[in-house]
Amino acid sequence: MELTANEDIDAPLDAVFAAVTDFDVLERSALRRGIDVRRTDRMFEPGAGMTWATTFAFRGKTRTATIELTRYEGPESLAFAGTSGGLDVGVSIELVALSRSRTRLAMKVAPRPRTLSARLLMQSMKLAKGNIGKRFRVRIAEYAKDIEDRAKRIA
Numbered sequence: 001m002e003l004t005a006n007e008d009i010d011a012p013l014d015a016v017f018a019a020v021t022d023f024d025v026l027e028r029s030a031l032r033r034g035i036d037v038r039r040t041d042r043m044f045e046p047g048a049g050m051t052w053a054t055t056f057a058f059r060g061k062t063r064t065a066t067i068e069l070t071r072y073e074g075p076e077s078l079a080f081a082g083t084s085g086g087l088d089v090g091v092s093i094e095l096v097a098l099s100r101s102r103t104r105l106a107m108k109v110a111p112r113p114r115t116l117s118a119r120l121l122m123q124s125m126k127l128a129k130g131n132i133g134k135r136f137r138v139r140i141a142e143y144a145k146d147i148e149d150r151a152k153r154i155a
Contacts, residue, residue, distance in 0.1 A: 067080055086113060089109060090108075
């Protein structure tokens, strides 16, 4: 099961890429949502190889996940690989300049189960795919609107 979302943002490509790669802001946003996030790499510049350890509640249990930035090709694309229990998740973000002041953000999330319990989780997610997909697209639309608002404040 793959989740995809596309949003057009009224901001230049470089401003959108800067917002998408502002990892300090993303970490604080996760903390506000109750997700404990810690950087585990020693890199000073953003790039492939950055890693995070996270702890969060899901379905009544505390879960842990590791996330690695696997591709950092500015200002067009990013890719992350995450692992939690028996589930591997790939996330790709593609940015395309539609004009000087408009950018399309395309996000794809592809979970891959490695264990029986992860396969069962994926089966239950497939049954609710319409609802999960809608919530994912709404969340990405909110994120795109936030990036647009930040870009307008800066400009």
